Amino acid sequence: MSEQTVERGITSGAADAGAASAARAGAGGPTASTGAARRSGPTPGARLGRLADAAWRPTLVLLVIFAVWWFVADREYIANYLIPTPAQVWEKLTSEWDFLLENSLITLYETVLGFALAGAIGIASAVLITYSPTMERSIYPIVLFAQVIPKIAIAPLLAVLLGTGLAPKVVLAVLIAFFPVVVSGVTGLRSTDPELLDLSATMGAGPWKTFRKIRFPNALPHLMSGLKVAVTLAVTGAVVGEFVGASEGLGYVLLLASGNLDSALLFADLILMSIIGIVLFVLVEIAEALLIPWHASRRSGIPLTTS
Amino acid sequence: MTTAPSTVAATRTTGPAVEMTDLSVQFRSKRSRTVALTDITMRVEPGEFVSILGPSGCGKSTLLKIVAGLVRPTTGSASLMGQQVTRPQDKIGFIFQRAALLEWRGVRKNILLQAEMRGLDRKEAGRRADQLMEMTGLTGFENALPHELSGGMQQRVSLCRALLHQPPVLLMDEPFGALDALTRETLNTELNRIWRETGTTILLVTHSIAEAVFLGTRVEVMSARPGRIVRSLPVDLPAERVYADVMADERFDRLAAELRGMLGSGANH
Numbered sequence: 001m002s003e004q005t006v007e008r009g010i011t012s013g014a015a016d017a018g019a020a021s022a023a024r025a026g027a028g029g030p031t032a033s034t035g036a037a038r039r040s041g042p043t044p045g046a047r048l049g050r051l052a053d054a055a056w057r058p059t060l061v062l063l064v065i066f067a068v069w070w071f072v073a074d075r076e077y078i079a080n081y082l083i084p085t086p087a088q089v090w091e092k093l094t095s096e097w098d099f100l101l102e103n104s105l106i107t108l109y110e111t112v113l114g115f116a117l118a119g120a121i122g123i124a125s126a127v128l129i130t131y132s133p134t135m136e137r138s139i140y141p142i143v144l145f146a147q148v149i150p151k152i153a154i155a156p157l158l159a160v161l162l163g164t165g166l167a168p169k170v171v172l173a174v175l176i177a178f179f180p181v182v183v184s185g186v187t188g189l190r191s192t193d194p195e196l197l198d199l200s201a202t203m204g205a206g207p208w209k210t211f212r213k214i215r216f217p218n219a220l221p222h223l224m225s226g227l228k229v230a231v232t233l234a235v236t237g238a239v240v241g242e243f244v245g246a247s248e249g250l251g252y253v254l255l256l257a258s259g260n261l262d263s264a265l266l267f268a269d270l271i272l273m274s275i276i277g278i279v280l281f282v283l284v285e286i287a288e289a290l291l292i293p294w295h296a297s298r299r300s301g302i303p304l305t306t307s
Numbered sequence: 308m309t310t311a312p313s314t315v316a317a318t319r320t321t322g323p324a325v326e327m328t329d330l331s332v333q334f335r336s337k338r339s340r341t342v343a344l345t346d347i348t349m350r351v352e353p354g355e356f357v358s359i360l361g362p363s364g365c366g367k368s369t370l371l372k373i374v375a376g377l378v379r380p381t382t383g384s385a386s387l388m389g390q391q392v393t394r395p396q397d398k399i400g401f402i403f404q405r406a407a408l409l410e411w412r413g414v415r416k417n418i419l420l421q422a423e424m425r426g427l428d429r430k431e432a433g434r435r436a437d438q439l440m441e442m443t444g445l446t447g448f449e450n451a452l453p454h455e456l457s458g459g460m461q462q463r464v465s466l467c468r469a470l471l472h473q474p475p476v477l478l479m480d481e482p483f484g485a486l487d488a489l490t491r492e493t494l495n496t497e498l499n500r501i502w503r504e505t506g507t508t509i510l511l512v513t514h515s516i517a518e519a520v521f522l523g524t525r526v527e528v529m530s531a532r533p534g535r536i537v538r539s540l541p542v543d544l545p546a547e548r549v550y551a552d553v554m555a556d557e558r559f560d561r562l563a564a565e566l567r568g569m570l571g572s573g574a575n576h
């Protein structure tokens with residue numbers, strides 16, 4: 001062993017001991033959790049600062065787009081029946097608010113239902129595919145097939161098959177959204193360290209306990225990114241479903257608006273769709289932060305000790 | 308440690324703790340066939356500490372996995388605590404080269420995984436986990452996540468987890484291989500004390516000659532692939548090993564030199 005190694009060993013060993021005693025000293029209460037205290041993360045102020053740092057660039061881009069829009073529409077470089085002015089859109093939003101809110105809630109309901117079903121079906125399929133080679137061979141081709149058929153093209157078919165009610169919209173949302181859930185679920189479940197599975201076997205644990213305590217939590221980070229993609233796709237699915245044989249929902253309002261060349265209503269409708277997508281996405285992000293705090297903290301984590 | 312009632316009875320059978328008879332292992336794939344182990348016969352009595360030394364790739368990990376029931380031998384058989392090994396064994400504690408911790412659990416909950424998987428009494432297991440953390444210097448880090456810990460501390464957590472249920476046999480696969488020299492010495496001394504206090508039978512795979520001699524009551528030397536046991540040397544040192552004393556002991560030097568001669572330049576230290 002070289003002298004360098006010894007030296008590194010000494011310094012890091014000292015750091016180790018220092019951290020240990022500091023932690024003990026800090027642990028005043030019976031189980032005062034120094035780890036948790038340490039992980040409680042940055043102060044609110046610092047967090048706000050980071051948020052501002054992350055937000056100012058996109059905000060600037062949005063403001064520029066907004067300014068260009070306003071300029072172009074206000075001067076009527078493009079006719080107002082094609083591009084309305086922001087003021088006209090705002091006018092529409094407020095005067096038609098009840099109508100728009102009612103239709104937004106319908107689309108929101110279809111989206112959430114479709115997303116929830118896509119999540120459940122997607123996770124169940126991922127588990128079956130991971131655990132059973134037979135299931136993999138029978139389910140995976142179907143999943144892939146469901147992914148490659150253009151969903152917009154089957155919307156009319158669904159309307160014929162399932163009527164004009166809620167069902168075809170939800171089914172379309174599920175069809176569009178569940179693919180990323182399956183793929184991320186399978187990736188996550190397969191990424192389990194084989195040593196952890198060996199370890200589990202030497203603990204006498206059965207497949208269910210191994211799944212619950214090792215495989216599933218291990219798959220969660222992957223799964224959550226799949227769910228984030230899925231939730232935005234579910235909005236698209238619900239709206240496309242409303243294009244065909246519907247009498248309510250933001251998709252239906254969109255057709256209505258374009259049929260009447262009511263560009264202000266069209267823009268207001270688009271804005272509401274985007275808001276639904278963004279709100280749902282943020283909700284999934286919050287769920288992620290609550291479910292897997294360890295993952296976030298690992299990304300920004302600084303090791304306590306170095307040896 | 309000494310007073311806690313055993314969860315898995317520290318069995319006092321008269322037979323060997325581990326026995327391997329005419330073992331061989333082949334790994335077959337479509338393209339190739341690897342003979343990982345041949346002609347392995349080994350007998351480990353209860354309370355022994357057997358160090359297994361050999362060049363990398365000679366099948367040391369495979370050997371431990373056979374004892375644990377994680378790999379089936381192609382021919383021959385293994386038995387653990389008098390019973391034929393035919394499936395994964397739970398009368399053992401297994402320590403991997405990498406600590407193999409659950410990154411989403413804090414230190415204490417990682418240790419208690421052992422109890423949860425086995426359905427042991429929670430309170431009792433919690434008390435034992437606290438004792439073990441105290442013994443290995445982890446007190447104060449109960450809730451720290453693995454990525455916040457140094458490699459040495461992660462391996463301590465792994466050790467606590469493997470000892471929680473008081474297994475009669477401990478299998479260790481190069482547990483300290485990735486650690487710096489000083490941390491390694493500290494953990495070696497701790498391991499020696501644990502072994503003396505618990506009477507656990509230990510099989511330790513290592514590529515460090517010093518570690519093999521310092522810890523073992525016997526050193527088994529394996530040859531390069533296909534792995535076979537080429538020598539078995541008893542270590543004539545007292546049970547309690549103190550680092551400075553052992554290093555200064557001429558018996559240590561003699562054994563280490565002999566082992567180094569056998570292994571050539573393949574081993575460290």
Ligand SMILES: Nc1ncnc2c1ncn2[C@@H]1O[C@H](COP(=O)(O)OP(=O)(O)O)[C@@H](O)[C@H]1O
Nearest residue numbers: 334341343362363364365366367368369370532
């Ligand atoms: N599951 C496996 N499939 C195929 N070959 C394997 C497998 N496990 C180990 N081997 C091969 O067996 C030999 C011994 O491996 P291992 O027991 O890990 O050696 P060691 O631990 O001594 O370094 C190596 O050549 C390795 O490539």
Ligand SMILES: [Mg+2]
Nearest residue numbers: 367368369480
């Ligand atoms: Mg190995």
